[in-house]
Amino acid sequence: MEVRVQSADFDLGAEVARLRAGDARIGAVVSFVGTVRDMNDGDRVAELELEHYPGMTERSLEEIVEQARARWPLYGALVVHRVGPMQPMEQIVLVACSAAHRGEAFAACEFIMDYLKTEAPFWKKEQTPGGARWVDARVSDDAARAKWQLG
Template identity: 65%
Template sequence: MASEISIQTEDFDVSDEVARLRAQDARVGAVCCFVGTVRDRSGSGQVSAMELEHYPGMTEKSIAAMIDEARRRFDFYGVRVIHRVGLLQPEDQIVLVAVTSAHRGESFQACEFLMDYLKTQAPFWKKEETPEGSRWVDARESDDAALARWGIVASNA
C-alpha cells in the first residue's frame, strides 16, 4: 500500500503523479484526484497572492496520521498527498490528493475524507494578499461541517 507525502514549494504535474501512484499495480481499477488551486478572490474580496506556511516534520506527521485513519475507514491501495507552501499566485496549484483502489466508490470516499481532514486538521497557515493588505485566513465553518460528517470534530472548532 503506497503512501507518499510531499510538502514543497515547486509545482507538480498531476499526470506524472498519478502515473507514479498507479505504476506496476494491476489491481488498480480506480483513481480519484482532487487538485486545489489559488482563487483570485475569497469571501471578503480580491486576492492577489496567497502565502502558505507550515511546521516541517509536524505537518508530514499529521498527514501520515490522517492517511492511517483513512485506511481504517476505506479499502484503497495507494495515496499521494502533495501540499505546496510559500508564495502562490491565483491559478497556481496548491494541493493534490490522489487515491487508488479497486473500485471508484472507495477512491472517491477516501479522497474526499482526506481533503476534508487536510482543510481543517493539517498544520498549515494561509495569508492572503489583498488590495487592503495582508490577512490571515481563518478556518471556515463549512470546512468544519464537512469534517463533522465523518464523525470528527475539528480541533479548531
C-alpha cells in the same frame, strides 16, 4: 502511501501515473487538485502564502492518510501540499487515492481533503488590495469533516 510538503509545483499527470504504476489491481484512481482563487470573501487575492511547521505538518498528513487507509481498502494514497507564496490559478494541493473500485477511492479522497482542511497545521495569508490578512478556518470545512465522525 506518500506525503510531501514542498514549495515547487507538481505535475498531476506524472503524480497519478506514479500512483498507478504497474498495479493491475487498481480499478479506480480519484484525484483532487486545489488551486489558488483570485477572489476570497469579496476581495481580490493577488497572492496566497502558506506557512507550516516542518515535520509536524508531514506527521499530521500521514496520520490523516492512515485513518483513510483504515476505513477503505486503498492500494495507494498520495498527498502533495505546497507551501510558500503562490499566485492565482497555481496548484496548492493534490490528494489522490487508488483502489479496486471508485466508491472507496472517492470516499477516501474526500475524507483526506476534509481532514486536511481542518487538522493539518497550515496557515494561509492573502495579499489583497487592502493589505495582507490571515485566513480564518471556515465553518463549512468543520461541517464537511464532521460528516465523517463515527458514532
